[in-house]
Amino acid sequence: MERESTARTARDRIVSDVDRMCHGEGDPPISELSDRAALLVACGLVEPRIAEVVRARMHRNLAFPSVGGFHQVRVIEEQRHDLRRIIDSPAPSMLRMALRTRLADLDRKYMVLRTGFTRGAGVFAFRIKDIRADRRRGVHLDTDDRGRLFDALASTPTMAPVPLVPRTLGELGTVAAAFGQREMGRVVLPQRMQSVVQSLPSLPQIRSDRRRIPEMYTAMLMEVGGLYDRLSAAFVRGGRSVEEIRLQFDAESEVIGLSGDLCRLREAAASAGMPPAGDGFTTLTGMGALIDGAWAEVVERAVALRELVESVETRADTAAAEAERLAGIARANGVRPPSSRHQPSHADLAAEHLAARAGDRMLSTEAMRRLRGQIDPDQ
Structure with missing residues (x-):
């Protein structure tokens, strides 16, 4: 709290x-x-054409296949990475054999989630006519592109605690003994044996590792995704008081742009073979003045996003407090309180789409008038 x-x-x-x-x-x-937010952050790791489809689907409020939360995919990927690294190390053969079994189980879970996402049952079109229509609207992803997007989702940052992988035979024995003790507790035993099992000392668990993001580029990705979530919550909380801001600001494009820049910076740092700022934030990337300048621009862009988000939150909180005050007055007088939550209708969504294309209409109008001026200069 001292830092805050x-x-x-x-x-x-x-x-x-x-x-x-x-x-x-x-x-x-x-x-x-x-x-x-995870989908937008993952767009920094895929081709721009896939990112455009993701953005278009979000602007049209179209869903994506759900796997029960993408955070579990990121936790599985973290464990798979740790298991592969330990298996490739000179660890005891018994430990590696047990870890290979665990890795095969996690690979199977990953493939089940990936298959469910790429199939997109009930979400993506599957009839030829519907696929062609969605492609014309720019909202269809082919199966291979869905697989690429899912793999990118597995590489997005997470703050969820990831269970530690056993690194020694002692830790492996602890995990096996704890598992056996838990399973024994589920078996219906005679009362005398149950008392013996319950009297056994509780075995220490290998606790979840404290989440520590390895470097500042990934941490900034997490920050940008969190800002998008805060902005979305403020738009819902503020209702009509922040509707004008929501129509003017394309938050999805902003997060995709920031994610792309941060992923390129992270890839450049990894290719340089140096640990990029593992101890926290720094303005010096160690990759030259050109990269330092680009990093400074990315940081300023994220700062501007945070300032906007905090301003929207302030306005939304003020509107929510005022709505609650009016609702209290209404309840005190036996009147139905007005609702502060605004659910956009079809007309509102159409107006939002038309407002987003106002610039295109203006440019087209000016171009036609200039062309007519060339044909008939006297008019």
Whole structure:
């Protein structure tokens, strides 16, 4: 909390969040990403054509296949990565054999979730006529592209605790003994044997590892995704008071652009063969003045996003407080309180789509008038 008390500007707060995520100190400053935010962050790892389809589907409020929360995919991928690394190390053969069994189980779970996502039952069109119509609207993803998007989702950052993988024979024995003790507790035993089992000392568990994001680019990705979730919540909370801001600001495109820049920076740092700022935020990337300048621009873009989000939250909180005050007055006088939540109708969605194309209409009108001026200059 001391860091938060000294953070005054939006930049200070972002730096504080990145430092805490990289150090793994205290409670996570960012909540786990929602599925929508995870999809936008994953767009930085896929081709631009896939990102355009994701953005178009979100603008049209079209769903994506759900697997019960993309956070579980990220946890599985973290464990698979750790297991592969330990198996490839000079570990005892008994430990590697047990870890291979665990890895096969996680691979199977991953493939089940991936298959459910790529099939897209009830979400993506499957008839030829419907597929062609969705392609014309720019909202259809082929099966291979869905697989690429799912693999990108598995590589997005997470703050969820990931269970530690056993690294020694002692830890493996602890896990096996704890599992056996839990299973024994489920068996219906005579009363005398139950008392013996319950009297056994509880075995220590291999606790979940404290979440620590390895470097500042991934931590900034987490920060940007969290800002999108906060902005979405503020739009719902504020209702009509923030409707004008929602119509003017394309939050999805902004997050996709930031994610793309951050993923390129992370890839450049990885190819340089150096640990990029593992101790927290820094303005020096170690990859030259050109990359430092690009990183500074990305940070300023994230700062501007946070400032906007905080302003929208303030307006939404004010509107929510005012709505609650009016609702209290209405209840006190036996009148039905007005609803502060605004659910957009079909007309509202159509108006939003038309407002987004206002610039295209303006440019087209001016182009036609210039062309007519060339043909008939006297008019």
